[in-house]
Amino acid sequence: MKHICYSTFLLLIFAVKLVQAQSEEEKLKSIVRLESESYMKKDSVTWKSLYKQDANTVRFYGGNGFYNHNVGWNNFGPTLLGWMKENPKPSSYTAIDMKNYNIQVSGNLATVSYTQRFSAPGIDSLRPSGTLEYRTLVKEGQKWKIVAVMSFDTLSFSSTRQSLVESQFNTTGYNFLNEKKVKEAIEIFKLNVTLYPDSWNAYDSLGEGYAAAGEKTLAIQNYEKSIQLNPDNSAGKEILQKLKAN
Incomplete structure (x- = not known):
């Protein structure tokens, strides 16, 4: 019962x-x-x-x-x-x-x-x-x-819509991040990754959001994904190295 x-x-x-x-x-x-x-x-x-x-x-x-x-x-x-x-x-x-x-x-x-x-x-x-x-x-x-x-x-406006939408979501996420609203920023960055899973920059931004939240493991995972998509992401490599060293 x-x-x-x-x-x-x-x-x-x-x-x-x-x-x-x-x-x-x-x-x-x-x-x-x-x-x-x-x-x-x-x-x-x-x-x-x-x-x-x-x-x-x-x-x-x-x-x-x-x-x-x-x-x-x-x-x-x-x-x-x-x-x-x-x-x-x-x-x-x-x-x-x-x-x-x-x-x-x-x-x-x-x-x-x-x-x-x-x-x-x-x-x-x-x-x-x-x-x-x-x-x-x-x-x-x-x-x-x-x-x-x-x-x-x-x-x-269909030919350039995707890159512009991705950019605007990224900008909105960083606006929240600059206001110390880290949780909100992460949600925007996560949505951007969902919409554009082949964008190295979307993963880079999500990694930065998780790093700001102290979520080191998730930050590392997303920076690694960003670098996998864009091996020339030197800034991401530098941040990833610091995350793994600490």
């Missing part, structure tokens, strides 16, 4: 955790949808409220033959808010289709990737447009805040 009760208890705990995880995923989906909707509606108050407004918040867009990269809320937030207020008429693209979600949650850090398609039903002159979207969010209290935005035009 005790064994049955204990098994039932474990199943109950698992079910509760599963529901909690699903609830967090739904919250994150709602936030990224609200971000797009408020932007298209020129609802500056709602759009602003979804962001963490500090010096490490990142916004990147690539497509239509150019890219725009800003680090720090003050380098893009006020400009976009001003544009919304000067052009208050909502966008003609009224239908937003989001799908192909990939959501990772680790403590107070979450990453969300998805495809997004805008269309204007009833307006034949406006062709639908699609983007590939990435978001990094941190939890402050009970609220998720966006700290990194990466948006890629799926038609015109």
